[in-house]
Amino acid sequence: MENNLPVENINNDDGNSELLQSKTIIEHLEDLRKTVFFCLCVIVVFLIVILAGFTGELITFFTLPVKNEGIDIITTGVSEGFSVYIKLGLIAAVALSSPIIFVAIWLFIRSALYKSERRVLAPLLLAAFILFIGGIVFAYFVVFRYALLFLVSFSEDYANPMLSLNEYTSFLFSFLLPFGVVFELPIFIIVLTRLGIVNTKMLTTARKYVILIIFTAAAILTPPDVFSQVLLAIPMMVLYEVGVLASRFVKPRIKLTPDEI
Numbered sequence: 672m673e674n675n676l677p678v679e680n681i682n683n684d685d686g687n688s689e690l691l692q693s694k695t696i697i698e699h700l701e702d703l704r705k706t707v708f709f710c711l712c713v714i715v716v717f718l719i720v721i722l723a724g725f726t727g728e729l730i731t732f733f734t735l736p737v738k739n740e741g742i743d744i745i746t747t748g749v750s751e752g753f754s755v756y757i758k759l760g761l762i763a764a765v766a767l768s769s770p771i772i773f774v775a776i777w778l779f780i781r782s783a784l785y786k787s788e789r790r791v792l793a794p795l796l797l798a799a800f801i802l803f804i805g806g807i808v809f810a811y812f813v814v815f816r817y818a819l820l821f822l823v824s825f826s827e828d829y830a831n832p833m834l835s836l837n838e839y840t841s842f843l844f845s846f847l848l849p850f851g852v853v854f855e856l857p858i859f860i861i862v863l864t865r866l867g868i869v870n871t872k873m874l875t876t877a878r879k880y881v882i883l884i885i886f887t888a889a890a891i892l893t894p895p896d897v898f899s900q901v902l903l904a905i906p907m908m909v910l911y912e913v914g915v916l917a918s919r920f921v922k923p924r925i926k927l928t929p930d931e932i
Contacts, residue, residue: 706779710772717764722756729759733843734836736816742823743833751837758840766807773800791865799858806854806906810846814902818846821898846899849892853907860914867923874915881911 721729734744746752765772777796781789819842823832863869874881889904 702779702782706775709775710768713768713771713775714761714764717768718760721760721763721767726756726760729763730756733759733840736811736819737834737839740816740820740823743831744836744839745833746837747835748837751835755836755840762844766804769800769804795858795861799855802854802858803851806850806852807847809854809906810850811843814850815843815846818899818902845893849903850906853888853892853903854910856907856910857914857917860911861917861921864918864921865923869918870923871915871918874911874918878911878915882908885911 731738737744773796777793780792780796784792860869860874864871885907886900886904889900889907893899893903
């Protein structure tokens with residue numbers, strides 16, 4: 672049977688030709704719609720399971736840093752407890768379903784990639800996922816507790832510290848997401864190096880400007896206190912140096928002329 676789908680031919684980094692069938696834009700959009708719908712369904716299923724039987728454990732887990740320090744958590748509104756349950760349940764559902772979502776996104780992306788690109792991108796996506804989760808875990812178990820104790824210490828001499836449940840959860844997740852994002856910095860540097868946009872020499876020369884950008888970004892991403900900003904800026908500088916070190920082992924992609932493709 673004759674195949675009417677468009678066919679593309681490209682040389683990979685090893686000089687081997689790859690012959691692939693490319694999809695139309697409409698077909699890619701349909702695949703994207705199915706992927707997004709599947710991911711939303713997975714999140715909803717996890718959310719229902721969590722709200723049905725694990726809300727108590729969820730609140731206990733997320734309030735553990737303050738409970739261990741003897742700080743009381745209170746509610747100041749009629750619907751505050753319910754809204755926090757939904758917020759925490761949704762965040763937990765996204766976190767628990769993230770491995771499934773990661774696989775679904777990868778299956779969608781890989782259909783548009785050549786074999787050589789898959790070999791490069793698959794480890795990077797896995798590393799990006801691990802770094803994102805690692806950033807969130809580091810923020811929750813290491814940074815958040817010390818930042819909270821530092822800020823509460825300013826009022827404990829003249830007031831009994833009691834935190835609103837809604838304010839506490841909002842403050843907590845203003846930490847978690849930025850740390851998850853900034854832990855992607857080495858991956859970002861590796862990708863730019865692979866594309867030939869930056870190299871090790873450029874990254875080393877620009878270090879003093881990067882430090883300024885890091886502290887500016889930390890001031891924007893974290894709550895408005897110097898202590899929190901420093902706690903985010905220091906890991907960012909370490910991650911930048913890790914990215915610079917990794918860039919030494921990354922070979923820039925070879926740009927092929929139209930005649931070579």
